Amino acid sequence: xxxxxxxxxxxxxxxxxxxxxxxxxxxxxxxxxxxxxxxxxxxxxxxxxxxxxxxxxxxxxxxxxxxxxxxxxxxxxxxxxxxxxxxxxxxxxxxxxxxxxxxxxxxxxxxxxxxxxxxxxxxxxxxxxxxxxxxxxxxxxxxxxxxxxxxxxxxxxxxxxxxxxxxxxxxxxxxxxxxxxxxxxxxxxxxxxxxxxxxxxxxxxxxxxxxxxxxxxxxxxxxxxxxxxxxxxxxxxxxxxxxxxxxxxxxxxxxxxxxxxxxxxxxxxxxxxxxxx
Amino acid sequence: xxxxxxxxxxxxxxxxxxxxxxxxxxxxxxxxxxxxxxxxxxxxxxxxxxxxxxxxxxxxxxxxxxxxxxxxxxxxxxxxxxxxxxxxxxxxxxxxxxxxxxxxxxxxxxxxxxxxxxxxxxxxxxxxxxxxxxxxxxxxxxxxxxxxxxxxxxxxxxxxxxxxxxxxxxxxxxxxxxxxxxxxxxxxxxxxxxxxxxxxxxxxxxxxxxxxxxxxxxxxxxxxxxxxxxxxxxxxxxxxxxxxxxxxxxxxxxxxxxxxxxxxxxxxxxxxxx
Numbered sequence: 321x322x323x324x325x326x327x328x329x330x331x332x333x334x335x336x337x338x339x340x341x342x343x344x345x346x347x348x349x350x351x352x353x354x355x356x357x358x359x360x361x362x363x364x365x366x367x368x369x370x371x372x373x374x375x376x377x378x379x380x381x382x383x384x385x386x387x388x389x390x391x392x393x394x395x396x397x398x399x400x401x402x403x404x405x406x407x408x409x410x411x412x413x414x415x416x417x418x419x420x421x422x423x424x425x426x427x428x429x430x431x432x433x434x435x436x437x438x439x440x441x442x443x444x445x446x447x448x449x450x451x452x453x454x455x456x457x458x459x460x461x462x463x464x465x466x467x468x469x470x471x472x473x474x475x476x477x478x479x480x481x482x483x484x485x486x487x488x489x490x491x492x493x494x495x496x497x498x499x500x501x502x503x504x505x506x507x508x509x510x511x512x513x514x515x516x517x518x519x520x521x522x523x524x525x526x527x528x529x530x531x532x533x534x535x536x537x538x539x540x541x542x543x544x545x546x547x548x549x550x551x552x553x554x555x556x557x558x559x560x561x562x563x564x565x566x567x568x569x570x571x572x573x574x575x576x577x578x579x580x581x582x583x584x585x586x587x588x589x590x591x592x593x594x595x596x597x
Numbered sequence: 598x599x600x601x602x603x604x605x606x607x608x609x610x611x612x613x614x615x616x617x618x619x620x621x622x623x624x625x626x627x628x629x630x631x632x633x634x635x636x637x638x639x640x641x642x643x644x645x646x647x648x649x650x651x652x653x654x655x656x657x658x659x660x661x662x663x664x665x666x667x668x669x670x671x672x673x674x675x676x677x678x679x680x681x682x683x684x685x686x687x688x689x690x691x692x693x694x695x696x697x698x699x700x701x702x703x704x705x706x707x708x709x710x711x712x713x714x715x716x717x718x719x720x721x722x723x724x725x726x727x728x729x730x731x732x733x734x735x736x737x738x739x740x741x742x743x744x745x746x747x748x749x750x751x752x753x754x755x756x757x758x759x760x761x762x763x764x765x766x767x768x769x770x771x772x773x774x775x776x777x778x779x780x781x782x783x784x785x786x787x788x789x790x791x792x793x794x795x796x797x798x799x800x801x802x803x804x805x806x807x808x809x810x811x812x813x814x815x816x817x818x819x820x821x822x823x824x825x826x827x828x829x830x831x832x833x834x835x836x837x838x839x840x841x842x843x844x845x846x847x848x849x850x851x852x853x854x855x856x857x858x859x860x861x862x863x864x865x866x867x868x869x870x871x
Contacts, residue, residue, distance in 0.1 A: 371781070398783065401782070403783075409776055411793060412798075425793060430789055433793070475779075
């Protein structure tokens with residue numbers, strides 16, 4: 321459904337964020353994109369939505385090359401991609417309902433949206449989604465009155481009301497506490513399953529990625545260095561993704577903690593790995 | 598271990614600290630200071646003060662102050678109220694026109710929204726409007742449109758554009774980009790993107806600035822009247838010309854009262870729209 325071919329993104333400063341990425345995501349597949357800061361994770365999903373313009377390469381979504389699209393057609397393509405952001409990116413001074421309904425702006429004419437007279441179907445969908453994310457009582461609250469977890473739920477509702485084919489999720493839990501992080505990840509993956517949505521989820525937390533994603537892709541310096549199941553994410557793989565030095569330091573510490581366990585013996589438990597990272 | 602190492606360490610560290618001076622070189626620092634003092638001394642010395650003229654003027658000044666002690670609202674009340682109403686009409690009209698023109702120019706002058714040619718054009722208009730003081734513009738418009746409030750309204754509208762567009766543009770440039778980006782990412786067309794992604798972020802500032810400008814325009818309406826552009830300024834000018842300081846005082850007191858009232862109201866509104 322989404323196919324990325326030889327995607328390259330060079331910034332004006334000369335930094336190469338993406339250096340020939342090939343990636344295919346099937347319908348309904350939840351994929352976690354992991355990698356160190358600056359590996360190009362954000363750039364990748366921002367290129368898919370064309371918030372950044374790729375330097376070269378192709379991005380095919382539903383038989384259209386996103387890279388070639390301009391204004392009107394690009395907006396139409398964007399309607400099929402729901403985005404969820406690290407700092408929620410809600411419009412702070414708008415109500416929860418307005419924020420959710422802003423996901424329909426690509427479908428609704430200017431005056432209807434200006435007068436906030438959205439079609440009944442959209443309003444009903446918004447109520448349904450808000451109930452699903454547990455915010456049905458917050459409809460008329462302003463977004464800046466909500467807690468972090470609540471804001472992210474609004475962000476999820478805004479993305480889903482677009483009725484997208486794919487979710488592009490950028491560090492959804494980086495600003496949240498561990499418990500809320502899990503709840504948010506669970507919500508995203510459940511909703512994806514329910515609606516057969518594909519998702520690319522950028523995430524720092526390897527343990528969370530393993531817990532909720534069916535496929536993990538590791539990015540390092542703009543290149544894919546791992547693509548496989550969460551269970552095969554062994555220490556040597558993490559070394560390749562995150563870099564040698566850090567990983568050996570952790571291995572030493574681990575050797576200190578439990579003397580009898582061999583590093584290449586078994587895959588490390590998710591919890592443990594999170595702690596080490 | 599920690600005790601042993603801390604003793605020689607702390608001995609090597611400085612005992613006191615003071616912030617680094619703004620200008621590093623002490624020579625330059627003192628030379629600048631001395632230069633400023635010398636300049637001030639010389640410039641005060643160059644003022645030519647005519648003491649006998651000041652003495653003669655004291656008498657007129659006393660009359661002025663005496664007039665202020667006894668403001669006369671009744672004597673020329675028809676003139677005062679007509680001038681005041683004209684000023685208020687000028688203020689509201691010019692502010693409304695100014696805002697209507699300033700908003701598109703402000704958007705055009707925001708570097709994160711407008712393409713370069715539009716940006717330069719709008720910044721040009723702002724620079725033009727800001728480079729002329731109201732009085733000069735008023736003199737020009739009085740020459741073109743004749744005496745009366747029309748010249749005043751145009752003057753104040755023109756001045757509003759420079760003020761409001763510039764500050765609005767700066768507010769747009771400092772918005773939270775991620776909020777606007779998130780709206781764009783839904784596939785929203787341009788106008789809806791502005792309405793949902795930008796407008797909520799700048800609305801409080803726009804309202805605050807507009808109210809502030811309403812204030813300024815009222816005060817300026819009194820000033821531009823002095824050069825014949827209508828309003829209470831014209832009445833004030835006449836009162837001065839006739840040496841009617843009591844009437845002038847009444848007018849000034851009214852201006853002060855209205856400015857204070859509008860200051861209070863706008864503060865109240867601004868607090869409400871955060």
